[in-house]
Amino acid sequence: MDRVTGLETEFAVFAAPAAPIHAPGAGERAASELPDVETAANLLFRHRPAGYRSNNLFLPNGGRLYLDIGSHPEYATAECQQVRDLVAQDQAGKRLLAQMAAGAEADLASRGTAARLHLLANNTDSAGHTYGCHESYSVPRSLDEEAVLPVLTSFLVTRPVLVGSGAVLKGTGAGRDEEDAAWGLSPRAPHLGSLTSADTTGQRALINTRDEPHADAARLRRLHVTCADTTIAEPTTGLRTALTLLLLDALEAGEDFTDLIVDSPLETLGALGTSAWGQAPAPTATGARSTAIDIQEAFIERLAGFLERQGGRPFLAGAEHLVTDLAPRVISALRRQDASGIDTEIDWAIKRRLMRAHRERHPELAGDELAALRSRVDLAYHDLHPGLGLAGRLEAQGLMARLCTPGEVEEAMTRPPATRAALRGAFIQACLDKGADFSVTWESLRLDSPPTTPVDLPDPLVRANEEASRLIARVEGLRREEMRQIDLVGRGGLGAPG
Structure with missing residues (x-):
């Protein structure tokens, strides 16, 4: 069957001094001024893309960015059919997070804290905790x-x-x-x-068996592989x-x-x-x-x-x-x-x-x-730090090969692949352009202000849908007086907007 695939990657985040400290006692003072992991992660999300009011973002490129349990930023790619699209989407997410980290560093510097915000696409920390890279593959229910x-x-x-x-x-x-x-x-x-x-x-396992297909449950299920190293x-x-x-x-x-x-x-x-x-x-x-x-x-x-x-x-x-x-x-x-x-x-x-x-x-x-x-x-x-991470330098020196062109990765930051993600991305972009509140899941779209009936998208391969197109047109034609911001209290930060 034709199938879609996606990646979810958790990242470690921590702040460190921007330069070595040699003065007596300066190390202790500098360490006390640095944000802890939770603060650093929240600061990172203060520099999320414009237009969002929560830390749970569905993005115009079809992907999703959110702050997971344990103060781990997590990026999930859009549904992809082709391997190159998936790799480009994965790289786009890493680039977006690196940009957010740069904004957070500048924020700290403006307040007198010279720090580097590190985002690590790895799997374990010094305390022995592990966080992963999960793969999703759509498979037939049969x-x-x-x-x-x-x-x-x-x-x-x-x-x-x-x-x-x-x-x-x-x-x-x-x-x-x-x-x-x-x-x-x-x-x-x-x-x-x-x-x-x-x-x-x-319980860490090779495969997660929770039946959560993000699609038509009568026809499809999701093979959720949870054992991969982050690459x-x-x-x-x-x-x-x-x-x-x-x-x-x-x-x-x-x-x-x-x-x-x-x-x-x-x-x-x-x-x-x-x-x-x-x-x-x-x-x-x-x-x-x-x-x-x-x-x-x-x-x-x-x-x-x-x-x-x-x-x-x-x-x-x-x-x-x-x-x-x-x-x-x-x-x-x-x-x-x-x-x-x-x-x-x-x-x-x-x-x-x-x-x-x-x-x-x-x-x-x-x-x-x-x-x-x-x-x-x-x-x-x-x-992922552009100045301290090795990947960018290795690529520039020809010591790390690429699969995608730089143009493919740049495009993947804003353009979704040709799957259901294209409809979701177009809807999100329209809402962001208008400043309209919306709620989105992997398989549904809804305008919240003014409220509309959700549009269901149960087939991850469908990239054309009349109901979705009409909803997008409705958003594009919204007048300012028709909209009001939704109170986030009690909504768990979901989709307001994003």
């Missing part, structure tokens, strides 16, 4: 979930060998193995303790989505992957948190003594064969090379334990290259000092 779930979980628990973001470990090792002992493939993996769960916070490099994000979409197509077409079902999936996944090269054991239910690399290689080969027989898939337009070229190269790099051929495209490989370069630049460091250096590089890699 799909036999019980039959495909063992295949899906086996794919997901071994997927970090391809698209993990890399984890700094506390081990030291010696000699040639020193760097290997300090690195694992996935920071998220050790925090996942269940294959499925209806709870997204109390920075565009080819890594694209590869993760491309392979998962292709697997869903193959499963719906009746392709057989049952011999690849991993016998102890959570044990395999947990081992990838500390595995440097993906050699974690992944014995199958058939008794085969395989590794995570073996399982992923088999998936890739079969999916590439399925793709060749199908003659291409529309969602891979401009991104087919991720499956046919990049994925096999990652497997080859893992087997050779040499990431030099993929270290501009895959997060864990890029990060390992950076770590090795810093280690060689500072051969005198060891122990806690070396661990601190690795930690700083890791944080900088995930930092």
Whole structure:
């Protein structure tokens, strides 16, 4: 079936001094002046896009930005059909948040506080908490979930060998193995303790089973994958989505992957948190003594064969090379334990290259000092700050490859993809232009002042709807005297406007 997909990413936020402080006692004074995490997050949202009065924003590009539990900013992309659109939307959200952080920094500076506001697209903090990147895929209600779930979980628990973001470990090792002992493939993996769960916070699982389709529930359901590492490099994000979409197509077409079902999936996944090269054991239910690399290689080969027989898939337009070229190269790099051929495209490989370069630049460091250096590089890699984050500089130097053009990302900041999101985005933009209060969900539109009956949009692929078009025209024709601002009290901050 034609399907839509989306990403939800949680970000860590914290404020730090803008420059090193050397005067006696100055460090304590500066720290006391810095906003705590909750204050910093609220300050960030004071610099949200113009026209909104709450911290829960549906945006003209079809995406959603809000402040989640634990003072985590979260951005959810619009529904996308194509991999390139999804990657561009993901990057657009990161750029929007970086702009908000810059505004918050300027706000602090105007009040005499020299601080940097850091937004981290990572997965764990120093206290051991984890926050995630969730993927959503629309699937038909008729799909036999019980039959495909063992295949899906086996794919997901071994997927970090391809698209993990890399984890700094506390081990030291010696000699040639020193760097290997300090690195694992996935920071998220050790925090996942269940294959499925209806709870997204109390029990970390690979797949969330809460039946929340955001669409026609009689026809569609949402596959909500909650185990992904947050990725920075565009080819890594694209590869993760491309392979998962292709697997869903193959499963719906009746392709057989049952011999690849991993016998102890959570044990395999947990081992990838500390595995440097993906050699974690992944014995199958058939008794085969395989590794995570073996399982992923088999998936890739079969999916590439399925793709060749199908003659291409529309969602891979401009991104087919991720499956046919990049994925096999990652497997080859893992087997050779040499990431030099993929270290501009895959997060864990890029990060390992950076770590090795810093280690060689500072051969005198060891122990806690070396661990601190690795930690700083890791944080900088995930930092959205335009002056301190590494991604922008790596891209400018040709050391981090892109999938989308800069123009595609710029367009994605304001223009929704050609799905239901196009109707939602047009309605939101019209309301913002008029200053009209509105309420929006993923599947409905409503003008609040003057009040209208909600317009339902149960099909995520429909981009033309007469009722929605009439509502948009109604907004565009509003006169000032017809509108009044809605009192936000008691509404939980939802959709007023946004």
